Amino acid sequence: MIDEMRMDQMLTCDDVMRQLWDYLDAELTPDRMAAVAAHLSVCTRCYPQYDFERAFLKAVRAAQRDHPVSPTLRVRVQEALRAEGFPGI
Numbered sequence: 001m002i003d004e005m006r007m008d009q010m011l012t013c014d015d016v017m018r019q020l021w022d023y024l025d026a027e028l029t030p031d032r033m034a035a036v037a038a039h040l041s042v043c044t045r046c047y048p049q050y051d052f053e054r055a056f057l058k059a060v061r062a063a064q065r066d067h068p069v070s071p072t073l074r075v076r077v078q079e080a081l082r083a084e085g086f087p088g089i
């Protein structure tokens with residue numbers, strides 16, 4: 001039996017991708033935050049993207065904090081991403 005309320009609230013992958021940065025910044029409404037979180041917890045297509053962007057954001061912020069105007073920012077971001085477990089970058 002299909003719960004129509006839940007079906008209406010289900011986000012598509014496109015919805016999630018469009019809102020991913022806002023989600024990472026916690027700028028969505030609580031309902032939206034929950035809907036995106038629910039989607040990410042079950043979607044094998046969106047989760048890796050979320051995981052990557054979350055690590056990327058964290059790495060960029062760490063690099064900005066340590067070296068606000070550094071020409072080596074890119075290298076530092078890459079190093080931080082590798083430290084987060086993204087060896088291919």
Ligand SMILES: [Zn+2]
Binds near residue numbers: 012013014045
């Ligand atoms: Zn998805």
